[in-house]
Amino acid sequence: MTLDIENKLESFAKSFIPTLDLVRSKSVFDEVKQLKLGDTALVTAFLINADLSDPKTKKLIAENFGQKVAENIELLHRIGKVQFLETTKNIASLRKHFIELTEEVEIIFIKLAERLCNLNFADKEKHEDILKLSEEALYLYSPIAQQLGIRKFYTEMEDIAFRNLFPDDFNYLEKMIEAKRNVFNAKLNSMRHDLNKVLEKYSIKAKFQARVKRPYSIYRKLKKQKIPLDKIYDLLALRVIIDTVEHCYLTLGAVHSNWIPIDGRFRDWISFPKANGYRSIQTTVVTRNGDKFEIQIRTEDMHQEAEYGSSAHWAYKQGAQTTTNSWIVRLREFLENEEYFDNPYEVFDKLKSEMKRDYINVLTPKGEIFSLPEGSTPLDYSFSVHTDLGYRTTGARVNGKFVKLNTELKSGDVIDIISSKNSSPSRDWLKIVKTNRARSKILRWFKKNEQEVFIFEGKVAWEKLKTKNVKKLKGFDDENKFKSGLNKLGYKSPDEFYYAIANGSAKCSLFTLKRIYPDAFRKKDDNEKKSRTSNTKDVMPKISVEGMSGIETILAKCCNPIKGEPVIAYITKRSELKIHSANCQYLKTQNLDQSNFKKAEWTGGESYQVVKLRIFGESYSNLLSIVVDEADQCKLRIMDSSRIVNRAATTGLLLEIEVNDINQLTKFTNKLKNHKSVESVKSV
Numbered sequence: 001m002t003l004d005i006e007n008k009l010e011s012f013a014k015s016f017i018p019t020l021d022l023v024r025s026k027s028v029f030d031e032v033k034q035l036k037l038g039d040t041a042l043v044t045a046f047l048i049n050a051d052l053s054d055p056k057t058k059k060l061i062a063e064n065f066g067q068k069v070a071e072n073i074e075l076l077h078r079i080g081k082v083q084f085l086e087t088t089k090n091i092a093s094l095r096k097h098f099i100e101l102t103e104e105v106e107i108i109f110i111k112l113a114e115r116l117c118n119l120n121f122a123d124k125e126k127h128e129d130i131l132k133l134s135e136e137a138l139y140l141y142s143p144i145a146q147q148l149g150i151r152k153f154y155t156e157m158e159d160i161a162f163r164n165l166f167p168d169d170f171n172y173l174e175k176m177i178e179a180k181r182n183v184f185n186a187k188l189n190s191m192r193h194d195l196n197k198v199l200e201k202y203s204i205k206a207k208f209q210a211r212v213k214r215p216y217s218i219y220r221k222l223k224k225q226k227i228p229l230d231k232i233y234d235l236l237a238l239r240v241i242i243d244t245v246e247h248c249y250l251t252l253g254a255v256h257s258n259w260i261p262i263d264g265r266f267r268d269w270i271s272f273p274k275a276n277g278y279r280s281i282q283t284t285v286v287t288r289n290g291d292k293f294e295i296q297i298r299t300e301d302m303h304q305e306a307e308y309g310s311s312a313h314w315a316y317k318q319g320a321q322t323t324t325n326s327w328i329v330r331l332r333e334f335l336e337n338e339e340y341f342d343n344p345y346e347v348f349d350k351l352k353s354e355m356k357r358d359y360i361n362v363l364t365p366k367g368e369i370f371s372l373p374e375g376s377t378p379l380d381y382s383f384s385v386h387t388d389l390g391y392r393t394t395g396a397r398v399n400g401k402f403v404k405l406n407t408e409l410k411s412g413d414v415i416d417i418i419s420s421k422n423s424s425p426s427r428d429w430l431k432i433v434k435t436n437r438a439r440s441k442i443l444r445w446f447k448k449n450e451q452e453v454f455i456f457e458g459k460v461a462w463e464k465l466k467t468k469n470v471k472k473l474k475g476f477d478d479e480n481k482f483k484s485g486l487n488k489l490g491y492k493s494p495d496e497f498y499y500a501i502a503n504g505s506a507k508c509s510l511f512t513l514k515r516i517y518p519d520a521f522r523k524k525d526d527n528e529k530k531s532r533t534s535n536t537k538d539v540m541p542k543i544s545v546e547g548m549s550g551i552e553t554i555l556a557k558c559c560n561p562i563k564g565e566p567v568i569a570y571i572t573k574r575s576e577l578k579i580h581s582a583n584c585q586y587l588k589t590q591n592l593d594q595s596n597f598k599k600a601e602w603t604g605g606e607s608y609q610v611v612k613l614r615i616f617g618e619s620y621s622n623l624l625s626i627v628v629d630e631a632d633q634c635k636l637r638i639m640d641s642s643r644i645v646n647r648a649a650t651t652g653l654l655l656e657i658e659v660n661d662i663n664q665l666t667k668f669t670n671k672l673k674n675h676k677s678v679e680s681v682k683s684v
Contacts, residue, residue: 016060041110052074052077075107130164138158138165158217162216192210195208207241211237242298265283362413362415377407377409379432392423398415398416451495457498476517486516543567549603553579554577556580556581559583562609567600568597613654617651623677
């Protein structure tokens with residue numbers, strides 16, 4: 001894109017994009033520019049914050065820059081609207097969007113750039129959404145950037161997210177690194193000087209980049225391998241950037257001739273690139289002083305690809321269709337694999353393990369190339385061609401000879417799959433396949449075909465429960481109320497609910513019955529409850545500010561103050577009076593005008609507030625039982641509950657309850673904490 005077009009674009013954008021949003025748009029534009037995606041992607045990035053709710057804006061963009069740009073912006077806005085309370089649900093929904101976008105790959109790159117910029121802005125501004133953005137970045141966007149080989153994106157996302165999600169661990173490692181920073185730098189400078197002297201003897205000119213391993217990378221390694229810091233071999237690293245591939249291998253020989261290589265730490269990613277196109281030679285050596293250094297050797301082109309992703313370049317390079325298809329297929333397989341995302345806190349380790357696998361190229365009888373992980377079998381191949389072909393596979397020929405389905409394939413093999421319409425998967429296949437795609441598809445087939453039995457069993461159990469409570473349900477048990485109740489619990493259909501009962505993810509209990517048919521169990525003679533609404537709207541507590549009552553106030557979402565706890569009022573830039581807890585952590589991190597703080601107090605009168613709690617413990621069913629019993633004793637109304645999993649893969653409840661004041665809430669949480677099977681109770 002020429003400078004004239006860029007200036008015209010900026011002038012055009014100023015007419016309908018606010019200044020702050022335009023600053024962010026420019027940041028996205030600058031990131032996308034490094035990916036070399038072409039003018040359409042650049043224009044889309046620059047106009048990403050355009051408000052398309054006005055049809056005139058969309059029409060104006062289409063007329064000036066093409067319909068494709070307008071459609072791209074609209075698609076990006078649609079992804080941005082995904083909002084769920086639970087991170088796991090949000091990630092699952094976003095993942096589905098990205099699966100669809102594997103046909104619109106430039107949108108994926110732009111979305112990653114936008115998310116990185118938004119994360120940076122939120123981090124600098126200490127925005128209240130920083131934790132949610134950090135979780136999404138660490139458990140979805142960063143792995144996708146890793147899959148695409150865009151190092152700059154995923155490392156920055158990880159660093160910001162780690163600092164915000166795990167501040168104690170981050171500060172501990174950061175202090176440890178800073179305490180040794182001067183020593184580390186001295187060692188790196190010495191090694192760089194010595195290596196440069198060696199390369200000069202071979203007439204090899206090189207550029208060097210020195211680095212100390214990032215806190216998040218150290219954290220992952222320490223946590224996974226349970227080793228001390230001095231046992232991390234790649235804590236210190238030198239990148240050696242050479243002009244030719246031939247010189248890369250000469251440099252490797254020079255390094256191994258002058259320093260002792262550590263066994264098992266050599267990788268030739270130039271001859272055998274990673275799945276995302278990453279190319280480099282990596283080796284770890286020990287100096288005479290016992291210092292360990294990871295040496296990364298690559299050309300300038302390889303270095304740029306490592307930073308900004310070879311995939312982005314391949315996606316728009318003419319004549320590279322086979323390679324493009326290869327990495328798009330792998331990206332789609334990664335996103336489609338539910339096993340990666342069943343626990344989002346483990347996704348990085350699973351992805352990293354997958355990315356280390358070497359790949360082979362096999363051929364169809366017509367000569368088409370398919371890229372598969374090393375160790376793949378004919379079954380893996382058949383599922384990579386088409387899911388239905390995989391399901392119908394009965395045998396295979398490799399290079400014209402019949403082979404067993406567990407035969408390991410090699411590069412250059414010609415594969416011919418034998419299939420039958422009457423064939424179906426065997427559970428033994430799960431022991432044969434090596435690719436996650438094939439395994440995921442086989443498991444999905446069994447889940448679908450065994451689902452009918454589960455649905456029947458779940459329905460029988462549910463009908464028995466209803467029979468026991470037939471008198472209470474009389475007049476309330478109709479199809480519409482049943483489906484409406486299920487929708488509130490997150491089930492799209494009765495069959496999905498019955499299936500959940502049978503597999504144990506939903507409890508067939510009186511509590512569930514009450515949640516689906518609340519009207520049937522509501523005490524009709526309770527005048528207090530008659531006067532209250534049955535939905536989740538709060539009867540807001542009254543607050544006086546500087547002794548004045550009747551002033552309109554807003555309860556701050558960052559701390560969710562509860563009636564009875566000490567509070568303070570703050571006048572925002574929009575002249576809103578926001579009520580914060582006196583101990584609000586968000587306020588403590590801000591440099592705010594002290595004159596805008598005002599004295600605030602709760603006043604009399606009855607009120608109800610919905611409070612959200614995260615409760616973790618030994619088992620979901622046990623937690624649910626404890627919560628229901630204690631809520632009943634404390635006379636609390638349970639509004640909603642759902643199953644969640646934390647970073648340690650511990651099962652828990654996301655609970656919504658209605659409380660009168662802080663005393664009632666404290667009594668309830670203390671009762672929960674007294675149970676040995678309850679590990680933690682925290683407000684959201």
